[in-house]
Amino acid sequence: MTILANKTDLVRAGSGTWQDQMKWAVRDLKGLQEALGLADEGGLQHAAEAEFPVFAPLPYLSRINPCDLGDPLLRQIWPSGNEMESPAHFSSDPLGESDATKSSGMLQKYKGRVLLVTTGACAVHCRYCFRRHFPYEQAPKSMIQWEPTLAEIAADKSIDEVILSGGDPLTLVDHSLARLISRIDDIAHIKRIRFHTRLPIMIPQRVTDALLKILANSRSQMIVVIHANHANELDLSVERSLGQIADSGALLLNQAVLLRKVNDSLESLKDLSERLLSCRVLPYYLHQLDPVRGAAHFEVDVNKGLHLISELRSCLPGYAVPRYVQELRGEPNKTVLA
Numbered sequence: 001m002t003i004l005a006n007k008t009d010l011v012r013a014g015s016g017t018w019q020d021q022m023k024w025a026v027r028d029l030k031g032l033q034e035a036l037g038l039a040d041e042g043g044l045q046h047a048a049e050a051e052f053p054v055f056a057p058l059p060y061l062s063r064i065n066p067c068d069l070g071d072p073l074l075r076q077i078w079p080s081g082n083e084m085e086s087p088a089h090f091s092s093d094p095l096g097e098s099d100a101t102k103s104s105g106m107l108q109k110y111k112g113r114v115l116l117v118t119t120g121a122c123a124v125h126c127r128y129c130f131r132r133h134f135p136y137e138q139a140p141k142s143m144i145q146w147e148p149t150l151a152e153i154a155a156d157k158s159i160d161e162v163i164l165s166g167g168d169p170l171t172l173v174d175h176s177l178a179r180l181i182s183r184i185d186d187i188a189h190i191k192r193i194r195f196h197t198r199l200p201i202m203i204p205q206r207v208t209d210a211l212l213k214i215l216a217n218s219r220s221q222m223i224v225v226i227h228a229n230h231a232n233e234l235d236l237s238v239e240r241s242l243g244q245i246a247d248s249g250a251l252l253l254n255q256a257v258l259l260r261k262v263n264d265s266l267e268s269l270k271d272l273s274e275r276l277l278s279c280r281v282l283p284y285y286l287h288q289l290d291p292v293r294g295a296a297h298f299e300v301d302v303n304k305g306l307h308l309i310s311e312l313r314s315c316l317p318g319y320a321v322p323r324y325v326q327e328l329r330g331e332p333n334k335t336v337l338a
C-alpha cells in the first residue's frame with residue numbers, strides 16, 4: 001500500500017497519458033518526502049539533491065512502501081548524503097564516454113554498433129546512473145541536427161546496429177521517434193535498432209498504439225532492452241505493457257545493476273529473473289556498478305556478485321540467469337565476470 005500525498009495522486013498514478021505522467025512526476029525531495037511519509041535528513045541530503053535533482057513518476061511511487069527508507073525501489077531514487085562522499089576512483093565519466101564520442105550525439109565503444117544519445121530526458125532519475133554527469137546539452141536536438149551523424153553511419157558499412165539511448169529514447173514524442181527510425185531504416189546496412197529504456201516500467205502508459213505501430217513497422221529488427229533492478233518494479237500494468245511490446249515482434253531483454261540493499265541477495269535476484277520471465281523478458285545482463293561519482297554507497301563487492309550468480313545457477317534454468325558483466329573504459333567489449 002502507498003500513501004501518496006493525497007488520494008488524487010493515487011488515482012493519477014494509473015491514469016492520464018504518458019505525457020501527463022511526465023508532468024505530474026515528483027520533481028523535488030520535499031515532494032518525495034511528502035508523497036511517502038519520509039523525514040528530511042538535512043544537510044548533505046540537500047547537497048545531493050542539488051547535484052542531481054529528484055525525478056520520480058507517480059506509477060513508480062505507487063509501488064513503494066510508505067515510511068520505509070529500506071524499500072528497494074525508494075533506494076534507487078532517494079538522494080542520500082552519502083553521495084557527497086565519493087572515493088577518488090569514482091569519477092564523473094566512469095566509462096570514458098568522452099573518448100568514445102565519434103561525432104555529435106554518437107558514441108562508439110564496440111565494433112559494429114553505435115549509440116545515439118537521443119535526449120537527456122528520463123522518466124526517473126536513478127541515483128546510481130553512470131550518465132548522471134553527462135554533458136547532454138552537446139547532443140543534437142532535432143532531425144536536422146542528426147543528419148550529419150546519420151550520414152556518418154550511412155558511410156560506414158561496418159555498423160549494423162544502432163542503439164537509441166540517452167537519457168531515455170522513449171521520452172521522444174512518437175512523431176520524432178518515427179522520423180528518426182525511418183531515417184535509420186533508410187540505411188541499408190543497418191540490421192537492428194536497439195532501445196535502452198526504463199519508460200515502460202516507470203510509466204507503462206508510454207506503450208501507446210502509436211509506439212507499437214512504430215516498432216512493428218520498422219524494417220529493422222527491434223530490440224527493446226528495459227532496465228529493472230527489482231521484481232517490485234514490475235506490477236500488472238508494467239506486465240501488460242511489456243506483453244504488448246513482445247506482441248509487436250520486438251525482442252525484450254532486461255539489464256539490471258547489482259545494487260547494495262536493492263537487489264544484492266539471492267532471493268531478490270531470483271524473484272527478479274522469475275518476474276521478468278513472466279513478463280516475457282529475458283534477464284540479459286547484471287552489471288557491476290559503474291564507479292560514477294555519487295554512487296559509491298550502492299557498490300557490491302565483485303566476490304559477492306560472483307557468489308550470488310553461482311547460487312542463482314543452482315536454482316534457476318540457465319536462460320534465467322543473467323550474464324554478470326562489467327564495463328571497463330577502453331575495452332573492446334564488456335568483461336563477462338560470470
Ligand code: SF4
Binds near residue numbers: 122124129130166198
Ligand atoms: S533511466 Fe537510465 S539514463 Fe535515466 S537516470 Fe536512470 S539509469 Fe540513467
